[in-house]
Amino acid sequence: MSLPKPRRVLSAHNPTTGLAEVFDDTLPPASGESGYSNTIAYVQKTLVADPKRGGWGMGVSVGWLDFPPGFESPLHYTTSQDYLTVISGEIEYITMDNKVTVLKQGDILVNASSAHKWRNATEEPCRLVAMSLPAKVLDIDGKTLDQPPFNQYKLF
Numbered sequence: 001m002s003l004p005k006p007r008r009v010l011s012a013h014n015p016t017t018g019l020a021e022v023f024d025d026t027l028p029p030a031s032g033e034s035g036y037s038n039t040i041a042y043v044q045k046t047l048v049a050d051p052k053r054g055g056w057g058m059g060v061s062v063g064w065l066d067f068p069p070g071f072e073s074p075l076h077y078t079t080s081q082d083y084l085t086v087i088s089g090e091i092e093y094i095t096m097d098n099k100v101t102v103l104k105q106g107d108i109l110v111n112a113s114s115a116h117k118w119r120n121a122t123e124e125p126c127r128l129v130a131m132s133l134p135a136k137v138l139d140i141d142g143k144t145l146d147q148p149p150f151n152q153y154k155l156f
Contacts, residue, residue, distance in 0.1 A: 089126030
């Protein structure tokens with residue numbers, strides 16, 4: 001079974017006419033390793049939204065993460081605060097000390113820039129909706145995750 005393309009509905013005012021417009025489309029996923037895909041629905045560059053500006057780049061973003069059956073990511077970290085909701089399937093969230101937490105449909109995970117990996121140990125695909133906010137680089141005892149002994153982790 002494969003997952004349908006994510007659907008994005010965006011409502012904004014036309015800056016010329018002042019009328020509300022609704023954009024409704026499906027988005028092609030950006031394919032990653034081993035069938036994993038990431039689809040970004042929207043990015044805003046600041047916490048205070050400007051409805052006249054949107055686009056791609058670092059900022060507050062929302063999108064979908066798709067994990068095929070049998071997928072396992074490398075251990076990695078992000079420089080973001082991520083809010084993730086499982087909307088179909090289930091996924092294992094594994095921390096750098098190998099603690100496994102199984103997330104199922106409807107579960108929410110808040111990931112505060114911590115080193116982790118994902119594993120879909122099932123025979124069904126898993127889809128998450130993710131909202132990410134830029135975050136300060138995490139440091140542990142004065143060392144960031146890009147310095148020894150942590151620098152073996154991949155930055156995503």
